[in-house]
Amino acid sequence: MSDLSRRRILRGAGAALAAGAVAGCIGGDGEGDGTIDGHLSGANNYDGTVVDMTGESEVTVAVGAGNGLAFDPAAVRVDAGTTVTWEWTGRGGRHNVVAAEESASEFESDLAGGKGVTFRQTFESGPQLYFCNPHRAQGMYGAVAIAE
Template identity: 55%
Template sequence: MSDPTDRTPDAGPARPTRRRLLAAVGAGGVAALAGCSGGGAETDSGPYNGYLADAAGFDGEAVDRTGNAEVTVAVGTGDGFAFDPVAVRVSPGTTVVWEWTGMGSRHNVVAEDGGFESNYYASEGQTFSHEFREPGVTKYYCTPHRNLGMVGVVEVAEESA
């Protein structure tokens, strides 16, 4: 019986090289991602759909709360590891108040861009607030539960003329 690692000049390598294996895996990954692109029209929640792809409880649409001076987002909903609403659209000058439900252990709220960071709370009724003045999208998360999909978005709409 011959050794499977033996090579003859015209037989080529008995096993794929690491480089060929990585190239094949990379090409397969690109092909898989290409098949996932929607190619359709972008929805109103388009600017952050990728960020919320694994968000617990996200149905693909932002909840419109424009015109309200204050908006509440529950912390620790669903199985205790979600925000509700996950994505909310507000007007410039709106204060968003995150209110803890007491479910899912200790949570915090941290802006991706470093614009705000709450303390860790676990008790029901604890709150943290932030005023959103400028139009744009703020992505945020709970530090210990981010990998469980505990992420959210506040979209500040342009002021209408």
């Protein structure tokens, strides 16, 4: 390999690293977004958007949304101290909300399938990562980011 080819490769690698560093500085909407993206990489109903619901004292997430195997919204950003209420749609069978191992808190709802069932949790820090245990393999994941 010639010196010119090596320089081109190194210059290209350097440009890629610099672009990644800049994207890392400007690409996220807050702390934990990279963790959330990783957790939700195969999630149903997640398009990379963390729905901003800061300023709300209570936020509702549908359980069994879409085809019955999704949370809606899949990812939400709230202020510390906000209560998140998960409300079952009655679709997709029996669901629960279980904190993932990487979550900042531990929480777990009962397994339920009826429409209108609710589970509430108030978060002070994040990120909060969760899934539905019976439908984990089908991509039923969600996340709550806590704004700083």
